Amino acid sequence: MSQLPPASAPLLPARQGLPSPTRRRTLRLGLAAATLLATGGARALAAPKGKVVLSVVGTLSQANAGARADFDMAMLEALPQHSFTTSTPWFKEPKRFSGPLLRDVLAAAGAKGTALRAVALNDYKVEIPVEDALRHKVLLATRLDGQPMPVREKGPLFIIYPYDESADLRSERYYSRSAWQLRTLEVR
């Protein structure tokens, strides 16, 4: 298990003279989202050696395939791994999901933006605020109960929120952002 916030998202120091902690937090997250890993861009992203399972496209600084940042499974598994068990709308029993945090994948790509469009293998598309990835421990899950997920079982990549952490997350808004068979993230 892992702690928050990660090294990849150093939050900006609080500014003086702002009206409330809530407002400060909103500004802070917004700024962090907009400059997501201006700093982490220091480490170049290696080229994938295996089958590409994820492409990050759009506003990013760590392209490794033309304008894209492509990832094979080994690259995703080389990022810090996180896991949690949660109930979901897709399975009767709670399941354990593991993989890198979405925010760390975005950081590795040098993503700079506030919005994501997730596109799945079945052409499902959904908008995800980058803020979700900073505010919540959103997984880019590569494993379900320790096993890789075949395409026919909603894999190989599944965006998973920690639904059991709050009633707010157990809603259509976040379920709809939980793209399974994720193939592409467009950053803007």
Ligand SMILES: Nc1nc2c(c(=O)[nH]1)N[C@H]1C(S)=C(S)[C@@H](COP(=O)(O)O)O[C@H]1N2
């Ligand atoms: N790849 C993919 N992911 C997806 C979807 C989809 O059709 N394809 N549906 C989304 C929506 S709208 C919801 S509410 C949840 C739950 O979908 P379900 O109702 O088909 O279980 O998964 C989300 N993730």
Ligand SMILES: [Mo]
């Ligand atoms: Mo849905």
